[in-house]
Amino acid sequence: MRLEINDTLAELRQQLRGFVTARLHTVAAEIDRTGQVPDAAWDLMRDQGLLGMLMPAQYGGMDADLPTYCIAQEELGRSHRVFTLILDYTSGLCPTGILKLGTEAQRERWLPGLASGRLRASFGLTEPDAGSDAAAMKTRATKAPGGWVLNGRKHWISGANKADVIMLMAVTDPEKRARGGITAFLLEKGTPGFEVTRVDTTIGSEAIELAELTFTDCFLPDDAVLGEVGKGFAAAMGSLTHGRMGVSAACIGAADRLLEMSIEHAKNRTTFGKPLSERQAIQWMLADSAVELNACRAFMYEVLRQHAAGAELGQATAQVKLMCSEMVGRVADRAVQIHGGAGLVRGGLPVERFYRDIRHYRVGEGASEIQRMLIARELLA
Ligand SMILES: Cc1cc2nc3c(=O)[nH]c(=O)nc-3n(C[C@H](O)[C@H](O)[C@H](O)COP(=O)(O)OP(=O)(O)OC[C@H]3O[C@@H](n4cnc5c(N)ncnc54)[C@H](O)[C@@H]3O)c2cc1C
Structure with a gap:
């Protein structure tokens, strides 16, 4: 069974499948080998019209x-x-924030690049003492002339650590915090008082780097306020x-x-004189993965269709993210x-x-427990 949003996007999928298989899989292998993202990754995606x-x-x-x-x-x-992530850096959290909230000068300054x-x-939200509870952030922006x-x-x-601009959230009114006391800023690379003080990697790809950012009397002009x-x-x-939705x-x-x-391997690997694909234990794992994958896909596509028809995304995205990130964990476990x-x-x-790589989907951009909290909050409202 093949689920699609519409015929146009089914065609786009075919086209992208060809591109990804022919051009990006080899770059993926290089990324794994070197732990670095070669410029070719950006160039190929740009040539394909994917960036931004x-x-x-x-x-x-x-x-x-x-x-799309x-x-x-x-x-x-x-x-x-x-x-x-490259798609996200050029179209995701920070660029979308600038597009929605930025002044024309900010859009002109950043979006084409x-x-x-x-x-x-x-996109800088998380702090050592403020992860899921992002409103507990301590980074403070104090008004100056x-x-x-x-x-x-x-x-x-x-x-x-490699960003030219960071959409950064800081407390501007400690009394109000999430209720009117946190402001978004556009922080530019090289601003005096801003330093990358550490770079971490995770159990995922070495090429994905997480930076610690330290601000010491770092002056941001009034026109750095976003929104x-x-x-x-x-x-x-x-x-x-x-x-x-992107995640x-x-x-x-x-x-x-x-x-x-998994299907490919099950067909090709023989044990005790038969391919794995003929063993019921293996077939059931494949079947469970297919059912869960299709259920997630159908749900996500329905939310996207409704959104394209004018519906607000709202907390449906929390349900989609929870389902999809938990599903891929189970599918990956069976695949191994x-x-x-x-x-x-x-x-x-x-x-x-x-x-x-997929393990962090249940933590990043709001952990599963936080998605459940958002869903329950709406149910109980
Ligand atoms: C690969 C990766 C990339 C990231 N990229 C970014 C980025 O670009 N920008 C950014 O700002 N941040 C980023 N983060 C940070 C990420 O958003 C946080 O890790 C995430 O929000 C969870 O915060 P925490 O790690 O501090 O966990 P905590 O908030 O300490 O939570 C720990 C555990 O407790 C659970 N928990 C917390 N509160 C509750 C509760 N009330 N009830 C039940 N359970 C609860 C959580 O779900 C989690 O399982 C990234 C993280 C990772 C791993």
Whole structure:
């Protein structure tokens, strides 16, 4: 059974599948080997018209809608998490924030560079004492003549060590915090008082870097404020609502590839004189993965269809993200089991890398427990 949003996007999928398989899988293998993202990854995606795809044409984007973006995330997710992040850096949390809330001067300043991949963006919310409870952030922006003085620390900010601009949230009114006391700023690379003080990697790909950012009397001019003073928490949550759909699509893409690899392996691997695919224990794992994958896909596509028809995304995105990120974990676990040792050995089949890479989907951009909290809050309202 093949689920699609519409015929146009089914065609786009075919086209992207060909591109990803022919051009990106080899780059994915290089990323695994070297732990670095070669410029070729950006160049190939730019040539394919993927960079900045959600941005309007006047800023160099493709004017694509969210369903189109999600199909692209799915197909890229079939190859490597890094490609889905590149799409996010050029169309995701920070660029979308600038597009929705920025002044025309801010849009002109940043969006053409971000959409083309010439400039890099990041999204800085998390702090050592403020992860799920983002409103507990301590980074403080204090008003000064002509601007704001920033002090504090962010951590685990994806790609911020290489970013030209960071959409950064800071407390501007400690009394109000999430209710009007947090403001979004556009922080530019090289601003005095701003330093990248540490770079972490996770159990996922070495090429995915998380930066710690330290601010010491870092002066940001008034025109670095993104949107209205005090509306930064809502801005961040709005970007995340949108972002959850992209993350979910990447989970679906990864699960799709893992299932495909599992089927292939089950057919080709013989034990006790028969292919694994003839064993009921293996068939049931494949069947469970297919059912869960299709259920997630159908749900996500329905939310996208309703959104394209004008519905607000709302907390449906929390349900989609929860389902998809938990599903890909189970599909990856079965894929490793079906592959046996071949699913665990480093540098061999991509299965073990997928298994590691997909783990963070249940934590990043709002952990599963937080998605459940958002869903229950709406149910109980
Ligand atoms: C790969 C990766 C990339 C990231 N990139 C970025 C980025 O670009 N920008 C950014 O700002 N941040 C980023 N983060 C940070 C990420 O958003 C946080 O890790 C996430 O929000 C969870 O926060 P925490 O890790 O502090 O966990 P905690 O908030 O300490 O939570 C720990 C555990 O407790 C659970 N928990 C927390 N509160 C409750 C509750 N009330 N009820 C029940 N359970 C609860 C959580 O779900 C989690 O399982 C990234 C993280 C990772 C791993």
